[in-house]
Amino acid sequence: MTAAAAEPNIDRPTDDIVDVLIIGAGASGAVVAASLAETRMKILCLEQGDWIRSTEFPAHGRDWEARRYGDFDISPNRRGRDTDYPVNDDNSIMKVANFNGVGGGTILFTAHYPRMHPSDFRVRTLDRVADDWPIDYWTLEPYFAENDRNTGVAGLAGDPAYPAHQPTMPPVPLGKTGTRYAKAMNQLGWHWWPSDISIATTDYNGRAKCINLGHCTPGCAQGAKASVDITYWPQAIRGRVELRTRCRVREITTDEHGMASGVIYYDSRGVERFQPAAIVILAANGIGTPRLLLNSTSERFPDGLANSSGLVGKNLMLHPWPQVVGYVEDELDGDRGPMTVMWSKEFYETDPSRDFVRGYTLQFARGTGPVNEAITSMIAGRLPWGRDHHRIYRTLLYRRLTIGVACEDLPEEHNRVTLDPVLKDGHGIPAPKIDYTLSENTRRMMEHGIARASEILAAAGGKNISCSRTLLNSPGHLLGTARMGLDPARSVVNEWGRCHDVKNLFIVDGSIWVTSGGVNPTSTIQALALYIADNIKKRLATLFD
Amino acid sequence: MSAETGLPTSQLHDLRRLAGFMVPADVDYGVPGADDELIFADIIRSLGRDAEAVRTALEMLHEIAGQDLDRLAAERAEKAMRTLLNRDDPVVKALGRAVLQCYYRDDRVLHGLGIEPLPPFPKGRPLEQGDWPLLDAVRGRPQMWRDDRKRET
Numbered sequence: 001m002t003a004a005a006a007e008p009n010i011d012r013p014t015d016d017i018v019d020v021l022i023i024g025a026g027a028s029g030a031v032v033a034a035s036l037a038e039t040r041m042k043i044l045c046l047e048q049g050d051w052i053r054s055t056e057f058p059a060h061g062r063d064w065e066a067r068r069y070g071d072f073d074i075s076p077n078r079r080g081r082d083t084d085y086p087v088n089d090d091n092s093i094m095k096v097a098n099f100n101g102v103g104g105g106t107i108l109f110t111a112h113y114p115r116m117h118p119s120d121f122r123v124r125t126l127d128r129v130a131d132d133w134p135i136d137y138w139t140l141e142p143y144f145a146e147n148d149r150n151t152g153v154a155g156l157a158g159d160p161a162y163p164a165h166q167p168t169m170p171p172v173p174l175g176k177t178g179t180r181y182a183k184a185m186n187q188l189g190w191h192w193w194p195s196d197i198s199i200a201t202t203d204y205n206g207r208a209k210c211i212n213l214g215h216c217t218p219g220c221a222q223g224a225k226a227s228v229d230i231t232y233w234p235q236a237i238r239g240r241v242e243l244r245t246r247c248r249v250r251e252i253t254t255d256e257h258g259m260a261s262g263v264i265y266y267d268s269r270g271v272e273r274f275q276p277a278a279i280v281i282l283a284a285n286g287i288g289t290p291r292l293l294l295n296s297t298s299e300r301f302p303d304g305l306a307n308s309s310g311l312v313g314k315n316l317m318l319h320p321w322p323q324v325v326g327y328v329e330d331e332l333d334g335d336r337g338p339m340t341v342m343w344s345k346e347f348y349e350t351d352p353s354r355d356f357v358r359g360y361t362l363q364f365a366r367g368t369g370p371v372n373e374a375i376t377s378m379i380a381g382r383l384p385w386g387r388d389h390h391r392i393y394r395t396l397l398y399r400r401l402t403i404g405v406a407c408e409d410l411p412e413e414h415n416r417v418t419l420d421p422v423l424k425d426g427h428g429i430p431a432p433k434i435d436y437t438l439s440e441n442t443r444r445m446m447e448h449g450i451a452r453a454s455e456i457l458a459a460a461g462g463k464n465i466s467c468s469r470t471l472l473n474s475p476g477h478l479l480g481t482a483r484m485g486l487d488p489a490r491s492v493v494n495e496w497g498r499c500h501d502v503k504n505l506f507i508v509d510g511s512i513w514v515t516s517g518g519v520n521p522t523s524t525i526q527a528l529a530l531y532i533a534d535n536i537k538k539r540l541a542t543l544f545d
Numbered sequence: 546m547s548a549e550t551g552l553p554t555s556q557l558h559d560l561r562r563l564a565g566f567m568v569p570a571d572v573d574y575g576v577p578g579a580d581d582e583l584i585f586a587d588i589i590r591s592l593g594r595d596a597e598a599v600r601t602a603l604e605m606l607h608e609i610a611g612q613d614l615d616r617l618a619a620e621r622a623e624k625a626m627r628t629l630l631n632r633d634d635p636v637v638k639a640l641g642r643a644v645l646q647c648y649y650r651d652d653r654v655l656h657g658l659g660i661e662p663l664p665p666f667p668k669g670r671p672l673e674q675g676d677w678p679l680l681d682a683v684r685g686r687p688q689m690w691r692d693d694r695k696r697e698t
Contacts, residue, residue, distance in 0.1 A: 059664060059666040061664050062650050062662070062663075065650070066591065069594075070593055070594060078594065118690060118691065118693045119690065122693040125693070126693065137693070156680075158684060160685075160686040160687065160688055161689045173672050173673060174676065174679075178675050179676040179679065182676065185683075191686065191689060193680075193683060211667075211668075212670045212671065213665035213669060215665055221665075221666035221667075345690075348689075370649040370658065370660060371646050371650060373649075374645040374648070375642050378638070378641045378642075379638055385567040385630050385641075389569070390568075390571045390576065
């Protein structure tokens with residue numbers, strides 16, 4: 001590796017140069033760290049958050065449900081840890097969800113683990129909307145399989161909605177709730193299948209199997225959920241990757257040749273330092289990555305780094321995800337077991353007879369715990385105050401059915417991440433601001449999905465069926481803001497993740513997605529990170545050409 | 546004045562009265578109200594991120610009632626509390642969250658619901674497999690995914 005030029009500010013402590021610097025220790029950063037470890041390059045990852053010990057997870061305490069509204073809330077604005085940065089989402093119908101720490105969003109994800117479909121990479125060719133990806137499903141297929149092995153995926157082969165693949169463990173139990181859904185789906189004649197879920201249903205690679213704590217989202221105390229702090233990071237650290245926590249990157253610096261020279265960051269004591277690097281890899285998610293690029297201005301890059309296309313921060317996709325809820329008379333699984341149980345792809349592929357293009361996944365969930373049932377039902381207006389409170393509550397607890405409608409939102413440049421002119425994080429770094437509206441196509445898709453989900457719930461014996469449209473639950477899927485493509489005028493990175501403008505700068509997170517599909521993105525984000533890491537390894541001799 | 550929350554005594558009184566109105570004790574179900582001493586202490590201790598919102602909600606209540614609830618006749622106090630709780634306002638939702646998150650973790654309340662008052666970990670919970678033969682209706686269905694390779698050849 002050639003040494004990059006040092007940052008000129010001599011007052012700032014400068015660390016020893018590394019070959020590869022990864023920014024962010026979440027879903028994609030961990031993957032690329034573990035994959036590149038075999039090269040024996042000097043690899044460093046800077047992560048603004050902490051390691052989260054399993055004893056810190058809420059499931060250890062009696063306040064386990066309350067903490068999902070506190071220090072384990074999915075919203076950084078509500079959570080407000082000193083390791084978080086604020087996000088101005090006032091001008092967005094959807095609110096941002098993330099987690100800043102080793103593991104990133106996988107600490108708080110539900111572990112629903114579908115792959116993108118082959119058609120998702122060919123939306124222009126097949127459906128005449130948006131753009132095709134510069135790669136396809138078949139390019140990623142071996143990386144999906146490798147990632148499944150590394151991660152451990154529960155599921156069942158044979159789903160007619162997908163190309164053949166073999167999950168590594170048996171599916172999570174259907175339980176009473178899944179059985180109820182399955183009967184309804186069979187009655188309607190619609191497709192369903194046990195979901196691919198990255199939760200261990202058998203002991204797997206040193207991880208104990210799921211014991212149905214039922215509190216997957218705010219961290220798994222059992223270690224059955226495949227957050228990358230317990231999957232990829234141990235592998236990377238054994239490979240001598242260095243991971244420094246509580247290190248917040250302020251900007252990426254460049255040298256006189258327009259190459260990335262390193263980063264300026266604040267260390268765990270708040271000291272501003274310079275970390276030189278030969279290769280910089282961004283893995284900071286679809287909001288953190290454009291924020292960092294837009295904060296990295298210079299004479300050569302006045303509009304932000306790698307932004308000659310003007311597309312950094314644009315085309316934000318968030319996956320609108322209405323949830324339709326109903327209640328049955330019998331007690332079901334409640335919060336016992338992994339939250340998600342099965343999916344339906346009946347309405348996934350484009351159907352010309354509908355008034356929208358593209359489609360959605362229906363995601364079937366179990367119920368929730370006593371506190372969350374009370375709070376969410378109070379907010380939805382189902383649970384009254386006063387004398388009737390107890391009687392009504394007993395008709396709700398453990399009787400809930402919930403179907404999520406995972407809609408594909410297409411890229412639109414006005415949906416974007418910019419820098420807030422006022423809001424800053426704890427280090428004084430400008431915070432991101434998001435602007436996001438729903439397109440007419442997305443609205444029609446949502447209404448179609450809500451209507452179908454309501455039919456399913458009714459067929460399952462559900463009553464009191466409702467759906468909130470005013471504020472969409474945010475799944476925390478942050479996609480599209482530094483898109484991949486062959487044309488430097490219409491994309492930020494090339495077909496293997498290298499920035500068109502800066503030849504030693506790579507992006508491996510959800511920013512590079514061209515379209516969003518109608519699925520949870522983690523499986524595909526990680527397969528993409530493996531694919532990009534593999535390209536870096538194969539092209540080392542000519543990486544910057 | 547509460548040292549934990551900074552709420553003045555008058556607001557603490559209003560909050561306790563309000564909590565008991567929101568979730569009253571019920572002899573038939575054998576459960577205490579949210580104004581129970583232990584539960585209310587937990588609510589105060591746990592306000593955390595919602596403290597400011599709860600304070601605002603109590604100020605709204607005072608504005609609606611015109612004075613402290615203790616000085617009002619029962620009927621007028623109840624009307625004021627109902628008016629507040631019917632408001633579609635984030636601070637009222639935060640107030641509800643603050644009460645419910647403590648009420649539904651109280652041992653007596655959970656026992657009344659037939660729930661063992663334990664955190665999920667490490668014991669875990671049983672989950673039945675369910676009726677897997679139902680999947681036979683789906684197995685063997687024709688391919689549903691679009692094969693993009695066919696278009697290209």
